[in-house]
Amino acid sequence: MKKTKFFLLGLAALAMTACNKDNEAEPVTEGNATISVVLKTSNPNRAFGNAGDESKVAKLTVMVYNGEQQEAIESVENATKVENIKCSAGQRTLVVMANTGEMKLAGKTLAEVKALTTELTAENQEAAGLIMTAEPKTIVLKAGKNYIGYSGTGEGNHIENDALKIKRVHARMAFTEIKVQMSAAYDNIYTFVPEKIYGLIAKKQSNLFGATLVNADANYLTGSLTTFNGAYTPTNYANVPWLSRDYIAPTADAPQGFYVxxxxxxxxxxxxxxxILCVYGKLQKNGADLTGTDLAAAQAANWVDGQGKTYYPVLVNFNSNNYTYDNGYTPKNKIERNHKYDIKLTITGPGTNNPENPITESAHLNVQCTVAEWVLVGQNATW
Incomplete structure (x- = not known):
């Protein structure tokens, strides 16, 4: 009799520790309540890869916490809602994440989840794996069925009728127009032949939760192979090829830039x-590459490097007399999550041989920016 009893208890324990259908270990809970959550994401914009990928929810994970303890976790793929998550009545904390890839979330405490970070990757540059999060939300569950994002009519406890908003951790910076209109001093003398678009000084790591996602990690990434040692250049700086693109003339429908x-x-x-978002290429004089005294003079003016190449850097969302912003927007001198920074660049003269040095107010560029959430920030730059 005792052996039979222990055997049955063992079977019960195994059942309680079973995994759900998406292989997230399900915490043990005495469930007298369920919660169903509908998600709302920002509208997609034109991505550098597949336009729909910016807002794609490839994997949605919902976690319920009782204090620090994870009481329930459920993941679904290619869906914007999770239904009938088993948990218990009472005050709880709801945490929602999307596109977490192979991140292991089962069994993590609330503090551990809040401390999670992510790094910028090559896959991000094709709009794949753009992680999304909603700030942890305190809710009160009642016995029975609970809902967020469903119509307020019908059975159960409707905590909120509006869908739960979830935001991208990444931002997007892109040129939507680059035009060369040399001023009178340079017209019919100098021309610019673009070759590359670079992302410079991109933060490597980000928090996933918090009022700001900027953390103390001191590592940065660049698409340029050149070491500039400018006033803005970080100490911990690594080159990655995916922050460099061959030049294609940008348009509003085909922006050229990077996710950061x-x-x-x-x-x-x-x-x-x-x-910094930067366009790079040859400065030419009278239709020919710079050589001899012309090259030496341009180098002395800090316009070009030893190969006659020049840079037109745009400091994104930066306050400068060379930059104008759409719709009365005030630049914040920062990159913010879930924003897209669309930049129209007008080139009016030679560029610089060090794009990581401060730009003088008389620089030969104009920048017009548009900012929005996916918040668009429109920035106009003139060089």
Whole structure:
């Protein structure tokens, strides 16, 4: 009799520790309540890869916490809602994440989840794996069925009728127009032949939760193979090929740029590292590459490097007299999550041989920006 009893208890224990259909270990809970959640994401915009991927929810994970303890976790693929998550009545914390890939979330405490980070990847640049999060939300569950994002009519406890908003951790910076209109001093003398678009000084790591996602990690990424050692250049700086693109003339329907993580350069301490979108190419004189004394003179003016190449950097969401912003927007000197920074660049003269140095107010560019959420920030730059 005792052996039979212990055997049955063992079977019960195994059943309680079974995994759900998406292989997330399901915490043990005495469930007298369920919760169903409908998700709302920002509208997609034109991505650098598949346009629909910016808002795609490939995997949706919902976690319910009782204090620090994970009481329930459920994941579904290619869906914007999770239904009938088994949990218990009472005050709880709801955590929702999307596109977490192979991240192991089962069994993590609330503090551990809040401390999670992500890194910028090559896959992000084709709009794949853009992680989304909603800030942890305190809710009160009642015995029976509970709903977020469903119509307020019908059975159960409707906590909120509006769908739960979830936001991308990444931002997007892109040229939507680059035009060369040399001023009178340079017209019919100098021309610019673009070759590459670079992302410079992109933050490597980001938090996933918090009022700001910028953390103390001091690592940055660049698409350029050149070491500039400028005033903005970080100490910990690594080249990655996926922050470099061959030049294709950008348009509003085919923007050219990169997905990046939050970066705050609003504290003007002299050691700021602003995120930069840059176009690079040849400066030519009278239709020919610079050589001899012409090349030497352009180098002396800090317009070009030893190969006659020049850079036109745009500090994204930065306050400068060379930059104008759409719709009365005030630049914040930072990259913010879930924003897209669309940049129209007008080139009016030679560029610079060091795009990671401060730009003088008389630089030969104009920048017009548009900012929106997916928040668009429109920025106009003139060089």
């Amino acid at each position: 993580l939050e970066n705050d350069y609003s504290a003007n301490s002299g050691t700021i590292h602003p995120t």
